[in-house]
Amino acid sequence: MECLCNKEYKKLDKKDIDFLIDILGEDRVYTGENINEDFSHDELGGISKMPEAMVEVLNTEEVSKVMTYAYENNIPVVARGSGTGLVGASVPIHGGIMINLTNMNNILEIDEENLTLTLEPGVLLMEIGKYVEEHDLFYPPDPGEKSATIGGNINTNAGGMRAVKYGVTRDYIRGLEVVLPTGKVIEVGGKIVKNSSGYSIKDLICGSEGTLGIVTKAVLRLLPLPKKAISLLIPFPNLETAINTVPKIIKSKSIPTAIEFMQREVILAAEEFLGKKFPDNSSDAYLLLTFDGNSTADIEKDYEKVANICLEEGALDVYISDTDERKEAVWSARGAFLEAVKATTTEMDECDVVVPRNKVAEFVKYTDELQKKFDVRIRSFGHAGDGNLHVYVLRDDLAKEEWEKKLSDVFECMYKKSRELNGLVSGEHGIGFAKKSYMFEQYGDDYIELMKNIKLAFDPKNILNPGKVCE
Amino acid sequence: MECLCNKEYKKLDKKDIDFLIDILGEDRVYTGENINEDFSHDELGGISKMPEAMVEVLNTEEVSKVMTYAYENNIPVVARGSGTGLVGASVPIHGGIMINLTNMNNILEIDEENLTLTLEPGVLLMEIGKYVEEHDLFYPPDPGEKSATIGGNINTNAGGMRAVKYGVTRDYIRGLEVVLPTGKVIEVGGKIVKNSSGYSIKDLICGSEGTLGIVTKAVLRLLPLPKKAISLLIPFPNLETAINTVPKIIKSKSIPTAIEFMQREVILAAEEFLGKKFPDNSSDAYLLLTFDGNSTADIEKDYEKVANICLEEGALDVYISDTDERKEAVWSARGAFLEAVKATTTEMDECDVVVPRNKVAEFVKYTDELQKKFDVRIRSFGHAGDGNLHVYVLRDDLAKEEWEKKLSDVFECMYKKSRELNGLVSGEHGIGFAKKSYMFEQYGDDYIELMKNIKLAFDPKNILNPGKVCE
Numbered sequence: 033m034e035c036l037c038n039k040e041y042k043k044l045d046k047k048d049i050d051f052l053i054d055i056l057g058e059d060r061v062y063t064g065e066n067i068n069e070d071f072s073h074d075e076l077g078g079i080s081k082m083p084e085a086m087v088e089v090l091n092t093e094e095v096s097k098v099m100t101y102a103y104e105n106n107i108p109v110v111a112r113g114s115g116t117g118l119v120g121a122s123v124p125i126h127g128g129i130m131i132n133l134t135n136m137n138n139i140l141e142i143d144e145e146n147l148t149l150t151l152e153p154g155v156l157l158m159e160i161g162k163y164v165e166e167h168d169l170f171y172p173p174d175p176g177e178k179s180a181t182i183g184g185n186i187n188t189n190a191g192g193m194r195a196v197k198y199g200v201t202r203d204y205i206r207g208l209e210v211v212l213p214t215g216k217v218i219e220v221g222g223k224i225v226k227n228s229s230g231y232s233i234k235d236l237i238c239g240s241e242g243t244l245g246i247v248t249k250a251v252l253r254l255l256p257l258p259k260k261a262i263s264l265l266i267p268f269p270n271l272e273t274a275i276n277t278v279p280k281i282i283k284s285k286s287i288p289t290a291i292e293f294m295q296r297e298v299i300l301a302a303e304e305f306l307g308k309k310f311p312d313n314s315s316d317a318y319l320l321l322t323f324d325g326n327s328t329a330d331i332e333k334d335y336e337k338v339a340n341i342c343l344e345e346g347a348l349d350v351y352i353s354d355t356d357e358r359k360e361a362v363w364s365a366r367g368a369f370l371e372a373v374k375a376t377t378t379e380m381d382e383c384d385v386v387v388p389r390n391k392v393a394e395f396v397k398y399t400d401e402l403q404k405k406f407d408v409r410i411r412s413f414g415h416a417g418d419g420n421l422h423v424y425v426l427r428d429d430l431a432k433e434e435w436e437k438k439l440s441d442v443f444e445c446m447y448k449k450s451r452e453l454n455g456l457v458s459g460e461h462g463i464g465f466a467k468k469s470y471m472f473e474q475y476g477d478d479y480i481e482l483m484k485n486i487k488l489a490f491d492p493k494n495i496l497n498p499g500k501v502c503e
Numbered sequence: 504m505e506c507l508c509n510k511e512y513k514k515l516d517k518k519d520i521d522f523l524i525d526i527l528g529e530d531r532v533y534t535g536e537n538i539n540e541d542f543s544h545d546e547l548g549g550i551s552k553m554p555e556a557m558v559e560v561l562n563t564e565e566v567s568k569v570m571t572y573a574y575e576n577n578i579p580v581v582a583r584g585s586g587t588g589l590v591g592a593s594v595p596i597h598g599g600i601m602i603n604l605t606n607m608n609n610i611l612e613i614d615e616e617n618l619t620l621t622l623e624p625g626v627l628l629m630e631i632g633k634y635v636e637e638h639d640l641f642y643p644p645d646p647g648e649k650s651a652t653i654g655g656n657i658n659t660n661a662g663g664m665r666a667v668k669y670g671v672t673r674d675y676i677r678g679l680e681v682v683l684p685t686g687k688v689i690e691v692g693g694k695i696v697k698n699s700s701g702y703s704i705k706d707l708i709c710g711s712e713g714t715l716g717i718v719t720k721a722v723l724r725l726l727p728l729p730k731k732a733i734s735l736l737i738p739f740p741n742l743e744t745a746i747n748t749v750p751k752i753i754k755s756k757s758i759p760t761a762i763e764f765m766q767r768e769v770i771l772a773a774e775e776f777l778g779k780k781f782p783d784n785s786s787d788a789y790l791l792l793t794f795d796g797n798s799t800a801d802i803e804k805d806y807e808k809v810a811n812i813c814l815e816e817g818a819l820d821v822y823i824s825d826t827d828e829r830k831e832a833v834w835s836a837r838g839a840f841l842e843a844v845k846a847t848t849t850e851m852d853e854c855d856v857v858v859p860r861n862k863v864a865e866f867v868k869y870t871d872e873l874q875k876k877f878d879v880r881i882r883s884f885g886h887a888g889d890g891n892l893h894v895y896v897l898r899d900d901l902a903k904e905e906w907e908k909k910l911s912d913v914f915e916c917m918y919k920k921s922r923e924l925n926g927l928v929s930g931e932h933g934i935g936f937a938k939k940s941y942m943f944e945q946y947g948d949d950y951i952e953l954m955k956n957i958k959l960a961f962d963p964k965n966i967l968n969p970g971k972v973c974e
Contacts, residue, residue: 145750145861168756191697200697202706203674216949223859225889226662226671226930228710229942230972231954235673235706239699256756279616285639285727330801388694390616418696459697471700478687482961483702489956501701 041126041495042106044084052087052129055097060088070115071130077120077466078381083110083130090135092209092217092248099246100215102129102495109213110497111246113154113181117188118382119464121241125499131246133183140249142167146223148206149252153183160252170257172198174290175460176367183247189239191460193290193322193366196417198255200460202238209249210237213491223251236486241462242497244490258324261289263353264335265362266342267315271295274317275393277345278416281321282389284341286334289322291417292366293392298373298413302365305372310365311358315348319416320362366413370422373411377426381439381466385450386459389419398449399423408438420459443470463501471502512597512966513577515555523558523600526568531559541586542601548591548937549852554581554601561606563680563688563719570717571686573600573966580684581968582717584625584652588659589853590935592712596970602717604654611720613638617694619677620723624654631723641728643669645761646931647838654718660710662931664761664793664837667888669726671931673709680720681708684962694722707957712933713968715961729795731802732760734824736833737813738786742766745788746864748816749887752792753860755812757805762888763791763837764863769844769884773836776843781836782829786819790887791833837884841893844882848897852910852937856921857930860890869920870894879909891930914941934972942973 042048044063052061063085073080089095095111102109108128115122124130137154142164149164149171158178160171173185175192184190186208191200207221210233220234221227227234237245268274275293299313312318321338325331339350353359374380387395396412403410409426425442427435447457447470457463457471472480483502487494494503513519515534523532534556544551560566566582573580579599586593595601608625613635620635620642629649631642644656646663655661657679662671678692681704691705692698698705708716739745746764766788770781783789792809796802810821824830845851858866867883874881880897896913898906918928918941928934928942943951954973958965965974 144754146859147753189699189703191699195697199674202703203670212949212953214949218946218950218953220950222925222927224857224925224927224930225860226666226857226886226891227927228660228662228855228929228931228933229857229927230710230934230946231715231957232660232673232706232710233950233953233957235703235709236957239701239703244702256758282618283615287727326804333797384699386695386697386700388614388617389696415697420697454693454695456693456695456698456700458699459695460699462699463701475689475701478683478685479689479691479704482683482689482704485960486702486704486707486957489960490953 041108041128044107044128048105048107049085051101052085052098056087056089056094062086071112072123074115074117074120074122076118076382077123077464079120079123079125079465081123081125081127083124084127086130086132088132088135092211095131095211095246095248096215096217098129098131099211099213103214103493106493106495108495108498111242113184114156114179116177116180117184117464118384118461119466121188121462121464121500123465125465134181136248139163143223147254148223149254151182151250151252153181153247153250155182156180157182157185164254165257168257169254171204171252171254173201173204176370178367182250186238186247186250187240187242188460188462191415191418191420193292193415195415196291197287197289202235204253205234205238205250206253207251208234208237208247210245211248212245213493213496221251241464241501243487243501244496259326260328260331261322261324261359262331262335263359263362264321264339265311265351265353266319266321267312267348268317268319268346269315269348271317271396272393273346274319275396275416277319277342277347278392279390280341280345281338282417284337286337288338288417289324290320292320292414293416294318294320294366294369294413298369298411299365301372301376302368305375306365306368308361311351311361320366369413373424377409377428379427379435380424382461383423383443383446384420384458384461385446385455386420387450387453387455389417391453391455392416392419392421395421395449395453399446402442402445406438406442408442410442447473465500468501512579512599515578515599519576519578520556522572523556523569527558527560527565533557542583543594545586545588545591545593547589547853548594548935550591550594550596550936552594552596552598554595555598557601557603559603559606563682566602566682566717566719567686567688569600569602570682570684574685574964577964577966579966579969582713584655585627585650587648587651588655588935589855589932590937592659592933592935592971594936596936605652607719610634614694618725619694620725622653622721622723624652624718624721626653627651628653628656635725636728639728640725642675642723642725644672644675647841649838653721657709657718657721658711658713659931659933662886662889662891664763664886666886667762668758668760673706675724676705676709676721677724678722679705679708679718681716682719683716684964684967692722712935712972714958714972715967730797731799732793732795732830733802733806734830734833735792735806735810736782736822736824737790737792738783738819739788739790739817740786740819742788742867743864744817745790746867746887748790748813748818749863750861751812751816752809753888755808757808759809759888760793760795761791763885764887765789765791765837765840765884769840769882770836772847773839773843776846777836777839779832782822782832791837840884844895848880848899850898850906851895853932854894854914854917855891855929855932856917856926857891858921858924858926860888862924862926863887863890863892866892866920866924870917873913873916877909877913879913881913918944936971939972
């Protein structure tokens with residue numbers, strides 16, 4: 033197969049810009065200093081680069097026209113939503129054209145007979161939740177970052193808090209419209225519930241971080257809205273006791289919607305960041321659980337059983353949040369953890385490993401050891417119920433060189449440990465640019481070569497989001 | 504990209520057979536008349552061809568050695584499980600080597616902390632259900648054909664009865680070990696719950712009908728076993744009334760585990776075939792529903808609500824099956840429908856379309872029209888709750904030529920109708936050899952070219968199960 037490396041891309045010239053203006057109008061084509069600096073980076077990827085042109089698109093036809101032109105002229109293209117990614121996947125590291133999809137943000141149809149929602153990629157996650165709940169329906173994937181677009185969520189196969197019970201974004205995509213790197217448009221899946229009609233291109237696009245195609249429309253699967261939910265905040269004397277309780281909860285067969293773990297330092301940071309008190313901050317470690325169902329009686333048995341397991345395993349107390357107000361207090365703090373930790377330091381980077389559920393305690397304990405060994409602040413929280421951790425290494429006042437060395441050493445150790453525990457590099461944030469080397473190390477040459485071949489099958493000129501995932 | 508067509512494959516000679524005997528031993532290499540005729544066809548694909556050699560393998564290393572040799576020597580390979588497919592996917596249409604995986608049938612591990620089952624591809628579906636239930640756990644996918652292997656189920660992304668509530672095989676695969684067409688072995692996924700670490704090769708293998716790799720190990724996701732289940736058999740005056748009730752059930756938010764539809768003719772055939780009476784056969788059409796949960800109280804509200812909806816919509820009665828014996832009577836009949844219909848005729852072929860749930864009635868009504876228009880017997884049953892129909896066209900005493908013409912005409916009409924309703928060619932039986940032309944017609948050139956490119960990305964010499972799915 034053709035090699036993906038060291039391609040010479042065409043630099044944009046006046047003719048190219050004129051073409052873009054011709055199809056989109058002057059108001060929707062930005063170049064040079066007219067492009068906001070925000071478009072050169074995401075929230076955390078540790079890399080930045082300005083596109084040569086940023087264009088705002090309004091429909092599939094425009095995306096296809098831009099893509100066709102870029103393909104014919106060998107110009108790299110990156111599609112971008114809200115830019116809330118954490119691994120640099122939307123950064124145009126080779127310049128070229130950035131296609132801004134945030135104005136393709138229409139909800140097209142809610143189908144209550146087939147339980148589907150059809151929408152454009154720029155719709156925000158927070159808008160989806162609100163919209164479907166008004167119809168007494170439910171879109172389960174629930175990442176902390178609610179200002180992300182659904183297009184971005186599809187491209188990273190976003191997970192979130194409710195994955196324990198409901199699964200991840202992939203499980204809620206019924207159909208996609210995709211503009212291929214050649215500019216051609218295909219539709220995969222649809223409103224249908226089952227599908228064994230050829231290779232599942234839908235599942236390949238999902239999680240491909242904008243490297244195989246540009247999603248221009250999605251059909252999402254909805255569920256009936258659970259009528260009741262309660263949250264339990266459960267303090268433990270230490271993190272190990274808390275996390276070691278999780279496999280026992282899973283084994284109990286009363287599966288909660290969410291099982292999050294958190295430590296006091298992170299709670300204090302969130303209190304500071306939000307200017308609001310958390311219901312309790314006196315213990316070292318907490319589990320935060322949610323249960324949902326159609327009636328209080330339905331969920332009572334489950335949460336009582338689980339509360340008892342926690343107390344038997346050493347929990348100090350069980351706080352029940354059954355009003356909207358109380359739940360909001362806990363979950364808004366949980367939703368702000370990333371920003372809160374970020375606000376306590378100068379710079380940070382993140383490890384989003386996923387390990388088998390019964391290995392979470394061992395991994396977190398190991399990061400505590402690394403904190404001491406390398407004398408660097410490490411904060412973690414995350415999804416204990418699905419084995420997906422978010423571990424943040426904080427720069428604080430370290431000099432640039434020292435920081436880079438420490439970060440690299442700590443990451444090397446953490447990903448090595450994750451491999452030992454049969455974990456993987458990313459649970460939900462993706463590989464993008466920042467985590468490539470760790471994935472390469474884990475998968476080995478045969479696996480990576482296969483991924484590169486798949487990339488070429490979609491994009492023989494390697495012009496769509498080059499330099500990401502498997503390159 | 505390279506063309507997949509008209510490859511000249513190497514015919515097996517003595518040297519090749521000697522190599523196979525060398526690594527597998529004489530007892531596990533079959534050639535010529537020593538190969539049972541069964542291996543030349545599946546249950547329904549309308550095509551048959553003997554392999555040049557059939558080999559029984561016992562482990563991944565053996566599969567890899569055979570595959571590596573075949574790759575180096577340009578010999579086509581087909582992997583086969585129980586051969587219960589319906590579209591000819593496991594038929595060695597270019598001869599070559601058939602790898603029989605049925606003796607790789609060990610259950611390797613049940614992990615109750617991570618709720619996973621690790622097994623070899625030759626384990627039968629009926630064995631999985633039995634094994635995990637003894638551990639109070641549950642593997643939800645439930646196709647009618649329980650003597651299928653899990654490897655075959657993964658390769659077709661098998662669906663089955665419980666897809667309405669629980670989804671399909673894809674939703675229960677956590678990890679796979681795969682021998683690639685080159686003979687190299689990769690592991691994808693694992694026991695982890697979330698995964699955003701590169702392209703989802705796991706989801707591409709699932710549903711690829713043995714054309715992209717040979718699954719040699721799988722890690723399945725399990726659920727806690729629901730403690731109670733009840734079934735409702737609901738007679739309706741006619742099929743249209745029955746099926747039109749389904750979207751109203753879905754909309755009610757009391758989602759059953761299964762929603763099957765059936766007509767009297769099929770029930771009579773099953774009674775005849777099994778020599779057992781069905782609980783009721785006096786009505787023209789029936790819905791068969793199941794509800795499951797952790798207690799009778801949990802499910803009572805749901806099924807009462809749904810029973811009332813059915814009665815309001817015109818159901819003649821509601822029979823509740825709450826004992827194991829009664830449920831067995833209904834569901835064993837349902838499980839025997841395919842064989843029962845087959846026993847009433849000389850030959851048949853099947854259309855496994857999937858349409859949006861609210862289009863099922865329209866589709867079935869259309870097949871009734873076709874029955875009259877083409878003067879051919881057509882029988883259908885299937886999964887009303889997920890829009891996946893099984894429509895059988897029966898040859899009876901038609902002469903060969905007339906049968907082939909009628910079958911082709913009827914299929915052409917049905918797949919055209921399915922496209923009009925935004926359906927797809929296959930809900931769960933796959934494309935294999937028999938349904939290729941209908942998929943090609945639906946997807947168009949750009950989509951098919953992309954699939955072919957993906958095939959080449961895995962199998963540049965096109966030696967693994969050539970002539971299937973997208974060729």
